[in-house]
Amino acid sequence: MRTDEIQVxxxxxxxxxxxxxxxxxxxxxPHLLEDLSESLFEYTGIIGITGIYSGNIxxxxxxxxxxxxxxxxxxxxxxxxxxxxxxxxxxxxxxxxARETLGSEFNISPxxxxxxxxxxxxxxxxxxxxCIPIVWGEWRANLxxxxx
Amino acid sequence: MKFMVVxxxxxxxxxxxxxxxxxxxxxVGSAKDGLEAVREFKLLRPNVVTMDLTMPKMNGGETIRRxxxxxxxxxxxxxxxxxxxxxxxxxxxxxxxxxxxxxxxSYELKSAIEKLxxxxxx
Numbered sequence: 001m002r003t004d005e006i007q008v009x010x011x012x013x014x015x016x017x018x019x020x021x022x023x024x025x026x027x028x029x030p031h032l033l034e035d036l037s038e039s040l041f042e043y044t045g046i047i048g049i050t051g052i053y054s055g056n057i058x059x060x061x062x063x064x065x066x067x068x069x070x071x072x073x074x075x076x077x078x079x080x081x082x083x084x085x086x087x088x089x090x091x092x093x094x095x096x097x098a099r100e101t102l103g104s105e106f107n108i109s110p111x112x113x114x115x116x117x118x119x120x121x122x123x124x125x126x127x128x129x130x131c132i133p134i135v136w137g138e139w140r141a142n143l144x145x146x147x148x
Numbered sequence: 149m150k151f152m153v154v155x156x157x158x159x160x161x162x163x164x165x166x167x168x169x170x171x172x173x174x175x176v177g178s179a180k181d182g183l184e185a186v187r188e189f190k191l192l193r194p195n196v197v198t199m200d201l202t203m204p205k206m207n208g209g210e211t212i213r214r215x216x217x218x219x220x221x222x223x224x225x226x227x228x229x230x231x232x233x234x235x236x237x238x239x240x241x242x243x244x245x246x247x248x249x250x251x252x253x254s255y256e257l258k259s260a261i262e263k264l265x266x267x268x269x270x
Contacts, residue, residue, distance in 0.1 A: 015251070016251050019251040019252065019253055020253075070159070073159060073162075073163050074163060074166055074167055074254050075162065075163065075165070075166025075167065075169075075170075076159060076162045076163055076166065081158075082162075085157045085158050085159045088157060089157055089159060089160065089229070089250065089251070092202070092229035092250065093229045093250060093251065096228070096229035096230045096231050096232070096250070099232050100231055104234060110202060
């Protein structure tokens with residue numbers, strides 16, 4: 001995947017935070033991942049991509065960050081059952097970015113959402129996996145790209 | 149003016165309900181998938197519907213077509229994270245009146261709905 005294509009996912013994630021909240025999100029230092037589980041938090045959304053590129057794009061965030069982000073939603077009654085829904089919205093945004101950027105020749109799976117079970121989350125083997133931190137307030141989430 | 153919200157995300161359903169209720173619209177109900185949406189639509193008879201596209205059981209495009217068959221005067225605003233041109237054009241060709249990409253601000257939602265209402269009245 002080209003750098004400018006990766007940047008679309010980074011911009012999309014930053015735009016999500018900046019649109020729904022009053023605080024600006026920032027991009028941390030990207031790095032290669034050796035062990036996926038080290039970059040995962042309690043809430044994770046995963047989309048799959050097949051086509052010229054194939055692999056997975058993940059957004060993973062700590063519970064407290066998602067809770068604080070949910071507080072920013074106008075009029076929404078904050079409760080834990082909505083946190084996975086909110087991660088799903090971020091993952092849906094990534095899915096929309098993927099479709100817009102990569103075109104219709106790619107198949108993009110609906111997001112799969114996970115709460116807590118870090119050990120069950122895997123990506124396609126043998127791919128270089130990049131982790132791009134998304135810093136929002138005092139919290140940090142990770143945008144993870146494991147795409148050929 | 150009665151409005152209904154269709155989205156599989158509870159966060160989005162509550163967000164839209166709260167934003168539009170502040171704008172003196174009359175919230176009549178919501179649905180989390182296309183089948184439920186068509187069933188509720190026939191009972192509630194809203195003037196305006198906000199519609200997600202990617203939903204379980206029946207997608208937004210088919211849901212719009214069924215609603216329009218039942219009542220072609222309804223105005224439907226598609227609100228979706230799938231914001232590529234092809235998806236937007238497909239939604240409009242199904243009968244939707246407008247398209248708002250996710251994520252959105254309350255200002256953007258109110259503006260999109262106000263435009264849709266203004267077009268209804270002219």
